[in-house]
Amino acid sequence: MRTDLEEKGRLAKAASRKLPKLPQDGKNKALLACADALERKAGDILAANGLDLDKARANGMSPALLDRLALTEERIASMAEGLRQVASLDDPVGEVTGMKKRPNGLLIGRKRVPLGVVGMIYEARPNVTCDAFALCFKTGNAVILKGGSDAINSNIAIVKVLREVLEEQGIDENAVQLIEDTSREAASEFMQMRGYLDVLIPRGGAGLIKAVVENSKVPVIETGTGNCHVFVDESADIDMARRIIINAKTQRIGVCNACESLVIHERIAPEILPLIGEDLGSRGVEIRGDARCRTLIKDAVPASEDDWGREYLDLIISVKTVSGIDEAIEHINRYSTGHSETIVTEDYGNAQRFLDEIDSAAVYVNASTRFTDGFEFGYGAEIGISTQKLHARGPMGLEALTTTKYVIYGNGQVRP
């Protein structure tokens, strides 16, 4: 292991032994102080962000990505507000559940504890730096951050502010560390840090997540890619279905809980598809449909097999017609990424079957997929959306950054 990364691992591990001993009050006070300091030092952060933006423009970054990278006074205030919100949340650490007396007198309970050291590997948005610190710190974890090269100056400036505040508060500043080397080699070594990292959470595009999942020797929580489906059943309320489809596809296109594929019952298709064609067409959405869809929406282009599995993150949607709920469930379970799917129906049995049989993190009846989000689910925060089945599934709030341990009170018991 590279000595610079190993040293960061060692320091994080040492910090992770101290953080669980901090009282909740102390953690919250530090988070509020971090929020104030971010606002006070906004000038430094904006200057650093300016360097990143200059380089990005020189490299020809697209306007959409430039917008994600750019910080403003308002965005810094919003990062600070995020820290204050996390300070106001309940701390899940320390709760003991299910404590039971066994017949031999042992008293066994499960105590919620921090994971230890969390690794985060992520792309452009500098606000992730601040959010990830806040959630990890609140739950008593040390975090090592590895942001992308595009935002490196911004990330250095933000982490500097956070570490200064921790030091002032008498807290080990190695609760948050940034890997400043943004090379692929450093990323690759970071994924091998078993013994130092307890978990690695990637956030970003499908390419980054695939690379982490395939190469990490540290346990990973896979997040994010969403090929989300809306199924319009035969009995659907047409107006409701149209509202949900418009919302799920167009309310925000670049996000993982946006709809990428429609599945339409063949008996409602003649009535609804022409309307959907207008709804989406007038909003600039390209429709890629199967043969039946194309007879009902004149502007639709042919969908290829490849389209059924695509996460477009763009003004494009695929449309598949099916003979009924069986084919709909089979199609969705085959092509979805296990993120969020919704059925629009007035049929009780089909609603229940969809909820039971669709194998995704969030399964809806008669609502937009866009609600899959830690804030919308009432967690007050989100470190990502897990699309895997181990540990955490769906929006991850503070609890996903914890584990449990068994605490056992005895009075001399030995095993017969």
Next chain:
Amino acid sequence: MRTDLEEKGRLAKAASRKLPKLPQDGKNKALLACADALERKAGDILAANGLDLDKARANGMSPALLDRLALTEERIASMAEGLRQVASLDDPVGEVTGMKKRPNGLLIGRKRVPLGVVGMIYEARPNVTCDAFALCFKTGNAVILKGGSDAINSNIAIVKVLREVLEEQGIDENAVQLIEDTSREAASEFMQMRGYLDVLIPRGGAGLIKAVVENSKVPVIETGTGNCHVFVDESADIDMARRIIINAKTQRIGVCNACESLVIHERIAPEILPLIGEDLGSRGVEIRGDARCRTLIKDAVPASEDDWGREYLDLIISVKTVSGIDEAIEHINRYSTGHSETIVTEDYGNAQRFLDEIDSAAVYVNASTRFTDGFEFGYGAEIGISTQKLHARGPMGLEALTTTKYVIYGNGQVRP
């Protein structure tokens, strides 16, 4: 991917879509029928086991391993009894928890569901074949088993019986499949089966577990290795400490929750170490101690740095003396494998500090580490003991073979 393994993956995935629809009654009836069939067909299984034993003897397998591999009428009856016990347990699948109405009217709950397809990779004991099937089947998972070459004929015979019963009961027999190719190449391919396996659980020696953890592209639940510590604090009840140490070290030596290392407060060492030297010496245990230990136990041999991290699984123990609870906690957190540790103390503050600060799956006060086990913890079954922090930590019962999904009931909600 090899076509034979891919085919098994495809069949398992198909079975995993059907199993969650089986009623609990149907699953329990099938488990009971499997138990009866194992006993009825004990002759076939014993004949197959005989082939394995002949080969093992010809290869010079040690008596201890031969004993693990050998089946008898009684051991088959005990496997059948295990199936009946699993049938009698509560099924965790289907429970919906934390259902809450959000301000926008969405009703959001978490439903407990099967993981999907479980992969098990394990060594000699043929009973794991039966146990793993029972626990996976009870929780609605399909399982693909990859046992070791030593037990291959026994495993084939057991799986044949199980599959025949499933078929008779009208249940997809691909709920359980065995990979009959016991080569390393097949094992290596098995670990790459992303998209087919939802989780891979290795059970066996440290070498097997390390190989799986390092090479698997499928999420792994790491199980088992235990370098468990007993810390005797200054205030310990000497008799209780002796009973606990004798039990934790010698009640059964080849298991992961046996004690491998003693940590002794220096102020109680002069009184207790000579007694422990006799207790363990008279039971054939070799003591490897630090310098102070060796002045107090004449037969002790010097411990090297390497000894502090060893899981002996043998009649050997390391002994370290420390200046107090701080050094004890630091030493244990540094060298333990995060399995089970116990403190023997009459000091309230030190007991609480040990419970809080030791970073292991099970942390005890005044009891033997030997209790870390799904049956002793009251789960009625165990698929393994997790020493990692994600998903499950400590003894894993039925719930560890499940995940959750969010089920959301709406009435037309779209995101503003």
